[in-house]
Amino acid sequence: MRYPGDMPEDPAPALPAGLEESLSWLLAGSFRAHLAAMREVLGDLPHGSRGFEALCGAAHGSARNQAELAKQLGVDRTVMVYLVDDLERAGLVERLADPRDRRSKLIRATEAGHERLRALQERTATVEAELLSDLSPAEQELLRSLLRRVASRGAGYDLAHACTKDEC
Amino acid sequence: MRYPGDMPEDPAPALPAGLEESLSWLLAGSFRAHLAAMREVLGDLPHGSRGFEALCGAAHGSARNQAELAKQLGVDRTVMVYLVDDLERAGLVERLADPRDRRSKLIRATEAGHERLRALQERTATVEAELLSDLSPAEQELLRSLLRRVASRGAGYDLAHACTKDEC
DNA sequence: CAAGAATGTCTGTCTCACAGATTATTTGTC
DNA sequence: GACAAATAATCTGTGAGACAGACATTCTTG
Numbered sequence: 001m002r003y004p005g006d007m008p009e010d011p012a013p014a015l016p017a018g019l020e021e022s023l024s025w026l027l028a029g030s031f032r033a034h035l036a037a038m039r040e041v042l043g044d045l046p047h048g049s050r051g052f053e054a055l056c057g058a059a060h061g062s063a064r065n066q067a068e069l070a071k072q073l074g075v076d077r078t079v080m081v082y083l084v085d086d087l088e089r090a091g092l093v094e095r096l097a098d099p100r101d102r103r104s105k106l107i108r109a110t111e112a113g114h115e116r117l118r119a120l121q122e123r124t125a126t127v128e129a130e131l132l133s134d135l136s137p138a139e140q141e142l143l144r145s146l147l148r149r150v151a152s153r154g155a156g157y158d159l160a161h162a163c164t165k166d167e168c
Numbered sequence: 169m170r171y172p173g174d175m176p177e178d179p180a181p182a183l184p185a186g187l188e189e190s191l192s193w194l195l196a197g198s199f200r201a202h203l204a205a206m207r208e209v210l211g212d213l214p215h216g217s218r219g220f221e222a223l224c225g226a227a228h229g230s231a232r233n234q235a236e237l238a239k240q241l242g243v244d245r246t247v248m249v250y251l252v253d254d255l256e257r258a259g260l261v262e263r264l265a266d267p268r269d270r271r272s273k274l275i276r277a278t279e280a281g282h283e284r285l286r287a288l289q290e291r292t293a294t295v296e297a298e299l300l301s302d303l304s305p306a307e308q309e310l311l312r313s314l315l316r317r318v319a320s321r322g323a324g325y326d327l328a329h330a331c332t333k334d335e336c
Numbered sequence: 337c338a339a340g341a342a343t344g345t346c347t348g349t350c351t352c353a354c355a356g357a358t359t360a361t362t363t364g365t366c
Numbered sequence: 367g368a369c370a371a372a373t374a375a376t377c378t379g380t381g382a383g384a385c386a387g388a389c390a391t392t393c394t395t396g
Contacts, residue, residue: 015320016240018228023202023296025221026315031199032242033322034191053193060186067343072184074200079384081345095344103343103392128191134317143314147194149302150311152183154201235374247353249376263375271361271374 037131041123045116046086050075052120054083058093058109059117065104066095092116205299209291213284214254218243220288222251226261226277227285233272234263260284 019025038049045051053073063069070080084107087093092113098104109117132140187193206217213219221241231237238248252275255261260281266272277285300308 015316015323016225016228016230016237018230019221019224019240020316020319021312022221022224023300023312023315024206024217024292025224026312026319027195027199027202028217028221029242029319030315030322031195033319034195037322038192049192049196053187053190053196056187056190056193057184060184062184062186065343069184072187074197076385077344078346078386082383101343101393105344124192131318131322132191134321135314139314142310143318144189144191144194146303146307146311146314147191147198148183148188150299151188151194151197151201153302154198154204154299155183233374244354245375246355246377250352266374269362269374273375 034128034131037127038124041127042120045120046090046092047083050083051087052124054087054107055092055109055113055117055120058087058107059114061108063107065098065101066107067104069107087113202296202299205295206292209295210288213288214258214260215251218251219255220292222255222275223260223277223281223285223288226255226275227282229276231275233266233269234275235272237275255281 016025035049038052042048042052045055047054050073054069057063057069057072063072066080066084067077070077073080075083084093084095088095091110093107093109096106096108098106132143135143184193203217206220210216210220213223215222218241222237225231225237225240231240234248234252235245238245241248243251252261252263256263259278261275261277264274264276266274300311303311
């Protein structure tokens with residue numbers, strides 16, 4: 001865990017000149033920072049940040065089946081297989097038969113999954129708070145709101161090959 | 169309530185309930201959206217979005233050497249090798265000997281690199297404008313500003329293994 | 337009932353990131 | 367000046383992960 005005063009003495013490259021105005025880099029940089037901050041918190045959770053989002057979705061029942069959850073997470077359907085496999089093996093989620101469609105499987109968080117998620121969310125909240133600590137509470141909420149609108153608009157894009165190869 | 173003319177083009181998963189408040193998902197979603205939007209614009213540019221940022225950094229001389237550019241881009245030093253290799257092979261950047269330190273190599277954009285970058289920036293601006301079209305100009309600038317502060321704070325984190333494995 | 341679409345899964349393949357070692361050069365220490 | 371340690375770039379090998387394509391099952395639509 002790193003604390004505010006605990007910055008690496010490293011002659012920090014800080015923000016790269018000329019890139020700081022590029023939305024490309026701003027999003028990548030923020031995303032990377034968040035990812036790095038989450039890493040230690042998530043610990044041995046299968047598939048790290050993505051596993052966290054999947055568990056989150058499973059707990060909230062945000063998707064009817066595996067395919068829809070995959071779309072929400074922005075991953076390929078074949079990736080979803082071993083993602084859920086590993087979460088299931090860890091006892092955090094379970095595949096339930098959908099009574100309405102025997103092809104579908106409902107992905108739901110187990111009791112242990114809910115418990116784990118709650119514990120993780122406590123700690124991720126701390127991490128996020130630190131990451132956003134330069135922003136006032138109002139600005140933090142504003143940032144979420146703006147990102148939500150951007151992400152919402154981007155939800156319609158073709159996400160094939162969107163995620164993994166680059167930075168991520 | 170749905171009306172006759174109100175066609176459900178795609179049963180759009182839209183925003184996943186329960187995830188939309190998670191900064192984790194908001195950043196990932198926005199980042200993915202931007203990545204997807206940029207893909208077609210960048211075309212055959214080596215290494216896509218990351219190559220674009222590298223070219224940008226090379227053009228602005230934001231880094232003294234290859235290692236520092238790698239830090240700014242958030243990539244491993246060994247990754248930087250073939251990233252620059254490919255950009256160099258495409259004639260967009262060049263490795264110059266640093267007169268002050270013969271170990272270092274300055275990564276600079278060639279004439280063709282500047283040209284290509286300028287052309288790309290025109291088109292990426294269009295794409296970004298569309299991605300942000302739900303936001304007013306003031307909000308767009310606000311978003312950039314907020315992200316800059318987040319990314320800036322996150323610049324000090326340990327970025328090892330930050331990027332690739334998870335979405336991105 | 338037949339044809340087609342959707343869901344989840346499996347297999348094979350291929351790209352990519354990372355650890356570790358290597359070479360060349362610089363910096364620090366005595 | 368001589369030596370050790372640190373740093374920059376590179377190369378090799380390996381492993382993880384993403385994707386295309388095919389498949390079995392089930393639903394939907396004509």
